[in-house]
Amino acid sequence: MPGQVPSISEAEWEVMNVLWERAPQTANEVIACLQERTDWKPKTTRTLLDRLVKKEVVGVDQNQKVYTFYPLYSQSECQLAEAQSFLKRIYGGTLKSMLVQFIEEQPMSEEEMKELHTILQEKSGTPKR
Numbered sequence: 001m002p003g004q005v006p007s008i009s010e011a012e013w014e015v016m017n018v019l020w021e022r023a024p025q026t027a028n029e030v031i032a033c034l035q036e037r038t039d040w041k042p043k044t045t046r047t048l049l050d051r052l053v054k055k056e057v058v059g060v061d062q063n064q065k066v067y068t069f070y071p072l073y074s075q076s077e078c079q080l081a082e083a084q085s086f087l088k089r090i091y092g093g094t095l096k097s098m099l100v101q102f103i104e105e106q107p108m109s110e111e112e113m114k115e116l117h118t119i120l121q122e123k124s125g126t127p128k129r
Contacts, residue, residue, distance in 0.1 A: 005073050005081035006055040014038065015048045016057070020075045024061060024068035 052058035061068045091098040
C-alpha cells in the first residue's frame with residue numbers, strides 16, 4: 001500500500017493485532033476474538049473496524065455474502081510509522097536522546113548488550129571481534 005501509514009489509536013491497534021494474526025476475517029470473527037481479550041461490546045469492535053476502513057488501514061472484501069476484513073499495511077509498516085511519530089513527538093525527532101534515555105533507564109541482560117553492540121558495530125562498518 002503506497003503512501004503514509006495513517007495514525008492508529010490504541011484501541012484500533014487491538015483490532016489490527018487480530019487481523020495481523022489471521023486475515024481475512026469477518027466482523028463476527030474479529031468480535032469473538034476481541035471478546036476473549038477485552039470487555040468490549042460488539043458495537044465497539046464494529047465501530048473500530050469502520051474507522052479503520054475509513055482511514056484505509058483495513059480493506060473490505062464485499063464480494064462474498066459476509067464481508068471480510070484484512071489489513072492494508074503490514075504490522076512492521078505500522079510499527080515503524082508509530083515509532084517515528086513517537087520519536088518526533090516526544091524526542092523532537094532525535095534518536096540519540098531516546099536511545100540514551102532507554103539504555104540508561106532500562107535494565108539490559110549481557111546478551112542484549114552484546115546484540116546492541118553488534119548492531120552498532122555493523123552500522124558503523126567496524127568489523128566484529
